[in-house]
Amino acid sequence: QVQLQQWGAGLLKPSETLSLTCGVYGGPFSGYYWNWIRQLPGKGLEWIGEISHGGSIKYNPSLKSRVTISTDTSKSQFSLHLSSVTAADTAVYYCARGYASGTYTDYMDVWGKGTTVTVSS
């Protein structure tokens, strides 16, 4: 049973960089797209971006200037970095596995438990 375990700092000050990592356990890292999604307080879900095992990356244009997603295939891990955070970035951040029949995610079938990130001075 594939599991995603995510970790990273949960409390940041404005202008700092959010850094989260998601580890893939019990299943292959290759052949999938690896996604980050966030959920703003009391709100819906916002897709942040995805990366393939081979390094193909797509970002949400709304965050593209501040986001970097990367992989460490040797450790079956992928990471999210979001720079210059503000209170508006306070959210629960999820990592998720994307099943892909082509060159992008068709659906996200395995999710991490989520990391609550609070940005406050």
Added chain:
Amino acid sequence: DIQMTQSPSSLSASVGDRVTITCRASQGIGIYLNWYQQTAGRAPELLVFAASSLQSGVPSRFSGSGSGTDFTLTINSLRPEDFATYYCQQSHRTPYTFGQGTRLEI
């Protein structure tokens, strides 16, 4: 971006009822439409992918239909564990976008 609009935003029902949730896309997305269930404090879980394919392990009382711009999720014979928030999501084009959610309440 493709806008996804769900209706209703909230829905009251009882155990044993049949309910239908609608999702409309701002442009045609074929069958690139997925449904997720989220219970309080937990991550979303995939229910239906490609508009009508049931994810492995999901009870058969859940079903999805539609194509193009209009989609539905139907839950037959509601059980207590079905009271949650449901989201549709399009994967036709990035950025992937979600509906605002439908909260199913007792």
